[in-house]
Amino acid sequence: MALTRSLDAAAVQRLHDAARAVLSEWTSRLRDEAVAHGGWPKKVTAFHPRMAVHGRYGEPCPECGSKVQRIVHAANETNYCARCQTQGKLLADRALSRLLHASWPRHIDDLDPG
Numbered sequence: 001m002a003l004t005r006s007l008d009a010a011a012v013q014r015l016h017d018a019a020r021a022v023l024s025e026w027t028s029r030l031r032d033e034a035v036a037h038g039g040w041p042k043k044v045t046a047f048h049p050r051m052a053v054h055g056r057y058g059e060p061c062p063e064c065g066s067k068v069q070r071i072v073h074a075a076n077e078t079n080y081c082a083r084c085q086t087q088g089k090l091l092a093d094r095a096l097s098r099l100l101h102a103s104w105p106r107h108i109d110d111l112d113p114g
């Protein structure tokens, strides 16, 4: 998670390469599924069972098993794995972190297990 203006040229290139790779992988995956299921899916949603963390708040990350975290802003929710994607840092959730202030846990290892 970073502001785009804070990215240097190498980071922009890595982001571009990663976006292309992920989009290419998912294009192939969804094409294969469409063929296997006989055409365009009847129900299209933003979620897919093979997405790692999107729509999986509270479920285990498929890479490390840590609970998937979330940031809620307005009607939107962003899901992420703190251990895999933010070096363990818990991103401030406007609702909860403002409520909890100083007791807001900063790192995934500061969360109560369970």
Ligand SMILES: [Zn+2]
Pocket (backbone or CB within 6 Å): 061, 062, 063, 064, 065, 066, 081, 082, 083, 084, 085
């Ligand atoms: Zn993880």
